[in-house]
Amino acid sequence: QVQLRESGGGSVQAGGSLRLSCVTSFFPPSGYSMGWFRQIRPGSEREAVAAIDSDGATLYVDSVKGRFTISKDNAKNTVYLEMNNLKPEDTGTYYCTTGVVTGTLVVGPFAVWGPGTQVTVSS
Numbered sequence: 001q002v003q004l005r006e007s008g009g010g011s012v013q014a015g016g017s018l019r020l021s022c023v024t025s026f027f028p029p030s031g032y033s034m035g036w037f038r039q040i041r042p043g044s045e046r047e048a049v050a051a052i053d054s055d056g057a058t059l060y061v062d063s064v065k066g067r068f069t070i071s072k073d074n075a076k077n078t079v080y081l082e083m084n085n086l087k088p089e090d091t092g093t094y095y096c097t098t099g100v101v102t103g104t105l106v107v108g109p110f111a112v113w114g115p116g117t118q119v120t121v122s123s
Contacts, residue, residue: 038093
């Protein structure tokens with residue numbers, strides 16, 4: 001069974017940076033990508049942030065393009081999310097998942113999620 005663990009969250013002021021990490025027990029099979037999602041408040045829908053496929057191709061939601069960078073280290077089974085120029089609206093709980101359908105920012109039916117890491121950006 002896939003296990004995920006996120007880390008790197010914290011509290012920063014607007015304009016600051018954070019680097020999130022997600023260690024996975026293994027990368028998803030063909031057709032699926034690793035991704036980062038966020039939940040702005042408890043009970044709200046998780047929204048896609050970024051995804052990276054097995055070849056390293058990346059996708060971003062428009063609101064983070066130019067500020068966030070997703071990357072991975074296959075040797076460490078780790079996916080990263082570098083977040084720069086953070087804004088208060090980036091505040092939320094960030095989750096890593098293995099089940100993003102490749103070429104999209106949509107999770108498939110067998111997505112596995114980590115417990116999340118909190119990011120708080122103050123103005």
